[in-house]
Amino acid sequence: MSTRLANTGRLVNKNKAVSFTFNGKNLSGFDGDTLASALLANDQMLMGRSFKYHRPRGVVASGAEEPNALVNLGTGPDFEPNQRVTTTELYDGLSATSQNHWPSLEFDVGAVNKHLSRFLPAGFYYKMFIHPRPFWKYVYEPIIRQSAGLGKAPKTRDDDAYEHFNINVDVMVVGGGIAGLSAALAAGRTGARVLLVEQTAHWGGRAVVDQPTIDGTPAEDWVNTTLQALEGMGNVTVRNRTQGSGVYDHGYVLAYERITDHAPDVDAPRHRLWRIRAKQIVTATGAIERPLSFAGNDIPGVTLAAAVRDYAVNWGVSMGDRTVVVTNNDDAYRTAITLKKAGLDVPAIIDARDGAMGDLIEEARDLGIRIAFGKGIAKVKGNKRVTSVGICAQAGEGAELEEIACDCVAMSGGWSPVVHLWSHCGGKLVWDDAQAMFRPDAERPPLGADGQGFVTTAGIANGHLFTAEGIADGFAAGRAAAKTAGAKGKAGDAPAGSDAAEGAISPVWLMPQGAKQALRSKAWLDFQNDVKVSDVQLAAQEGFESVEHAKRYTTLGMATDQGKLSNINGLAILSKSLNADIPNVGTTTFRPPYTPISMSSIAGPAKGDLFQPIRLTPISDWSNANGADNEPVGQWRRPYAYVRDGETVHDAVNREVKNTRDNLGLLDASTLGKLIVKGADAGKFLDMMYTNMMSNLAVGKCRYGLMCTENGFLSDDGVVARIDDETWLCHTTTGGAERIHAWMEDWLQCEWWDWNVYVANVTEQLAQIAVVGPNARKVLEKLGGMDVSKEALPFMQWRDGKIGDFDARAYRISFSGELSYEIAVPASQGRAFWDALLDAGEEFGVMPYGTECLHILRAEKGFIMIGDETDGTVIPQDLNLQWALSKKKTDYLGKRAHSRSHMADPNRWKLVGLETLDGSVLPDGAYAIAEGDNANGQRNVQGRVTSTYYSANMDRGIAMGLVHNGPDRMGEVIEFNKVDGGTIKTKIVDQVFYDKDGEKQNV
Amino acid sequence: MLTLNCPYCGVDADETDLHGEGEAHLKRFGPNSTDDEFHDYLFQRQNPKGVHFERWRHVYGCGKFFHAARCTATLEVFGTYLAQTLEPPQDIKDKITAKRPSWTWGNFS
DSSP states (O other): OOOESSSSSSOEEEEEEEEEETTEEEEEETTTOOOHHHHHHHTTOOOESSSSOOOEEEOOOOOTOOOOOEHHHEGGGOEEEEEEGGGOOOOOOOEEEEEEESSSSSBBBBGGHHGGGGGOOTTHHHHSSSSHHIIIIIIIIHHHHHHHSSSSOOOSSOSSSSSEEEEEEEEEEEOOEEEEHHHHHHHTTOOEEEEOOOOOOBBBBHHHHOOOETTTTTTHHHHHHHHHHTTTTTTTESSSEEEEEEEEEEGEEEEEESSSOOOSSSSSEEEEEEEEEHHHHHHHOOEEEOOOOBBBTTTTTTEEEEHHHHHHHHOOOOOOSBBBEEEEEEETTTHHHHHHHOOOBBBOOEOSSSSOHHHHHEEEEHHTTTTEEEEEEEEEEEEEEEEEEEEETTTSSSOEEEEEEOSSSEOOEEEEEEOOHHHHHHHHHHEEEETTTTOOTTTTTOOOOOSSOOOEGGGGTTTTOOOHHHHHHHHHHHOOOHHHHTTSOOOOOOEEEEEOOOOOOOOOOOSTTTTOOOTTBEEEEEEETTTEEHHHHHHHTTTTSHHHHHHHHHHTSTTTTTTTTTHHHHHHHHHHHHHHOOHHHOOOOOOOOOHHHHHHHHTTSSGGSSSSOOOTTTTTHHHHHHEEEEOOOOOOOEEEEOOTTTTHHHHHHHHHHHHHHHHHEEEEESSEEEEEEESHHHHHHHHHBBHHHOOOOOOTBBBEEEEETSOOEEEEEEEEEEEEEEEEEEOOOOOGHHHHHHHHHHHHHHHHHSSSEEEEEEEEEEEEEEETTTTHHHHHHHHHHHHOOOTTOOOTTTEEETTEEEEEEEEOOOOOSSEEEEEEEHHHHHHHHHHHHHHHHHGGGGEEOHHHHHHHHHHHHOOTTTTTTTTOOGGGGGTTTTTSOOSSSSSSSSTTTTGGGGHOSSOOEEEEEEETTTTOOOOOEEEEEEEEETTTTEEEEEEEEEEEEEEEETTEEEEEEETTTGGGGGEEEEEEOOTTEEEEEEEOOOOOOSTTOTTTTTO | OOOEOHHHHHHOOEEEGGGEEEEESOOOOOSSOHHHHHHHHOOOOOSSSSSSEOOOOOTTTTTEEEEEEEETTOOOEEEEEESSOOOOOOHHOOOOHHHHHOOOOOBBB
């Protein structure tokens, strides 16, 4: 069993107990524990189930690489799935539940899959569930969905706070082991601005566990002294619990700081995402120990050798009473020595090498530990826990020579440098045959804006597995990075480390090397996704020779650990199957983040009210206090309708529609885009921008204009007013102001830069109110001031002056067919003017109206709306707007496109009015059906609805649509599809439904 | 995430402050152009692996459009320059030639 040791545990405070629950059981650990060490101290070795076969799984690692022990953490708004117990620091009240099993962790029905594993090889899903096709959607997928998947998605909103932090530094050092610390020390001494981050809560990496000598003192002392020195430097920032997660273009780095995960009661943001620009980056990210591939290597109790050592030294936890160590290198001997010295039994070190010499081997031998060279593990026995191992010759096929009883197996297949951050932005790797590892190729680093490398790598991450060379490498990397970043100071002397003499590693990719199928099909590569040696061999056999293909076929390395334990072993098996060398097979692509980071940290503060800026007009406050039912229009919130007590939104719209036609309506039109275009060449410029002529517009007059893209498609429309000789004011659609402003700037800056024109977006400088209806003139006359009579202010003209006390510019324009004035006042006067109109208008039946009423009124008159009648494929000719295309002008944007063959084709869908025979409202976007089917077996179509409303004034549905040759087919009845099946008979009519002669505005 | 220097305001701008505006040095073809010329102006764009010239706008900064010469494969930036020009400045072309001796792009080399 696993238990707490009496005399070790450098990180735990045994005087401070911490209580927590696992699957509802109350358990106790110590301050300083991880959830992994606390569970092990409680003999909870079984922590989860595998993804495919639901095999029992225990913890296999002690850090970020852990693939097995994932739990659901927290409840309610704190709930989070797939949390690694090895990186979860214990706190009082922590609540965790295991994942991927039903009904319980101890008894899982899904485990039946493991008996079917012969029938569930790699690619099984691809092969099996193809036919019959409908079965996928209705049978296979629902069943697979039910049994697959890891943690459950959270159901409630996350109520914690998260934040982003931006920083520029000269040198960023990732990794707080001795290489990272010495890199930061060297860079810090030069005066460079340095940021050092470490993903765990603790500094010193492996060195503080194995305690080599540095500068004549134990490593832990050197680490503490160095950290103190760094914290005393004003130019150095150090952060633990902060992971360098991703390296991106031009020295951009994301780091993920877990601020309160270990202390949920602290009043601070939970996670902080650091957005870093670093001139130089040093990745001192260490290495990850590789598992060995032997049968039964996934049974709980089989653990990485260094992890066994970590649990004993750091947290005072033994994984078992009798531990068999199996290895191909000297480092695992440290585990045997540590356990033996802690008073635990180590029946044997199974060393696959034929023999080796080294200080650690000598020490183990002196402690009386049996060392069996040339041997391997044939098979691990046990179900939810290791009970014994069968020993065989590594050179053979797995014939069992003896059985050794044990409850823990500590395995080491060598070390793989963590090259992820080096590789994220294009750093290349080289295969180091002597050390059996991929390490960064310093000749081919990721390149920055200047074409030079901006990442260096140091220490174990750079392939320097020993203390002396690792710490020297770190120091040199830090000094060089600071110099490249421009720092001038001296780095001083490098720290010096010393090492035990070690024998060479001998690569072992399969144990025993000639293992038969029965053993290979129980030798796990990817523990979380249940990929075995036999699966990768099958993939190779079936032709998935590229490592990227083999990965996707077998799902090797696709689990939440992204192959941190399995990738190198997997591609070694693949290369062997292909009779190729490992470097010729290559690795899959390393992509950020290094380990999963929270979605909330990516969102940061951008949620709720801060999700995006909301634009408000001077009248928004009044609207929101008076029943406004808002709709988003770009970043604006516009009232859709003003809903009164007892009304539905639909009722309110109908009331507003009738009242505006019968009495007086007010619309807050402040959101309408307003661009001032000014300069000696402004007229010439607007003649290019608009399809119709603007240069000849008389001062004091208005003209409706269309804008097209160079493709000829309609882009925007609006009323243009000539203010003076050199000045025009262009109205754009509400959503189009910024886009059209940018469009004008584009042409002025990049094409006609010698034209003397300036554009200013004054949209928010002005409040604009549409005063609409038969009583519009009466209310303005009551306020007094400007003469707004038919004679003084004719249709399509504007005047400046006073209306009441307000500085007004009144445009006599109409988007409703009613007598209508749009009146702009300075934004600061907007609310007062609105109030004055409401007051004065009371006797004339004034009511504000919203955007839906605006839409209905314009549709009753057959006016087009950009975004309804246009969708980026519609040209002015389609909307019967030929009159707005100047024939006098030699050029304007879109003119050339209109003569392209498809645009000039008379056979286009064109705008008409649509009237259902039964008076009902056509569905928006509905298609008109035509005879026959197309090549895909779909019904042919001959038109579609672009705008459709219930008109209270007509008491029936009205619509506009684009219909094939529509204007030539007046009176014809065609059929439109309904959403729920069936069709609606609809007559093609003139698009103007109301007041066809325009008498209402001509007063 | 790229950093480009805005040649107007001098700021080293993050990509989030910029807006990509497509290929640089397009020649506009208007009403008197042939169908082929106009088609190419609308739709034909270069997509090189290597030296490329692009338009960018410092949209959340000074608002100016500018040109950038960079390598699409390595993300090296050879330089940024004003939009009011029909071809890249000689010093930037020299810099590219020094690093990519056989480069060509459109009519430039």
